[in-house]
Amino acid sequence: MKELEERIRRDGQVLAGGILKVDSFVNHQVDAALMDKCGQELARRFAGLGATKVLTAEISGIAPALTTALHLGIPVVYARKTKPITMPDQVYLTLAPSHTKGRMVELIISPEYLAHGEKVLIIDDFLASGATILGLVRLAQAAGAQVIGIGALIEKSFEGGREALTPLGIPVESLTSIVSMDENRITFAD
């Protein structure tokens, strides 16, 4: 998606440790109009697959997942990283490594909102190693739901996430794909 790619070129910052900082339009400040366009495009790519629910992980997945859900006309569920007191005792829980936190985090979903037989579209801001997304896949599978597609705003194709997701045999779409980056240059796939 050209507009997102241009924004990353202009405002993205490559930090030490292979972190791409997009805090000015995705992660801390959110460009609402751009996020809506991204959601519209992700919805277009997965239209016709019969998704009944969008699934994401708090926190930074919420914005793109919400706009995608809006354009598909379905609800979104975001996995929590700490169990709120409103959640029942019995939950679906898995562990996934957090790139930006440098430790394992919990991903928790209440069985109230993910039912057997649902068709789940997973949306996240980044597709890097794929670890968070695979955590969401495990939660969906635990609930007896079927994951029908995976979408991300920004793929870091050199971190192997797409290869990790290939065995699922479902469509994986990213709006932009970075093949290499350092402090001076971000190179996108053609």
Next chain:
Amino acid sequence: MKELEERIRRDGQVLAGGILKVDSFVNHQVDAALMDKCGQELARRFAGLGATKVLTAEISGIAPALTTALHLGIPVVYARKTKPITMPDQVYLTLAPSHTKGRMVELIISPEYLAHGEKVLIIDDFLASGATILGLVRLAQAAGAQVIGIGALIEKSFEGGREALTPLGIPVESLTSIVSMDENRITFAD
């Protein structure tokens, strides 16, 4: 807002400790279409005040703040509760009590995204004691920004938040206002 009120009547659950559980459409699962309508209505109520940025707190403020920002055509900034590694060392930080966590939480904003002179509209899911919103007000003031209005999806008018915000002398709008609630009955203001 009638539609939100009806949804709270139908799907809201009053838990022990005065907690209103709206996890099926606001806090864990989000009804994207309803959230968009709420954002549209909040944008309508604050139109013409010249807001340059919507400000909220992660996590549950993100959805209504994003849709409000979308309809106002401005960006949204969400205060973080833990400082990510992408944030500079020097930040705006304040403490606010969390109703659902039963302890103080940090609210953190990077100076990169809240500038002197900005006109800030604060949006959150709940207006209860007003403590989180007052925390966001302090952050905006620390940045030299002007808070021009405060909006919430659900006000619990019996928890005193509106009175706590009155000294600010700015418009406070809630889409629904609950005057009393127990396990069997939720009563809204007329």
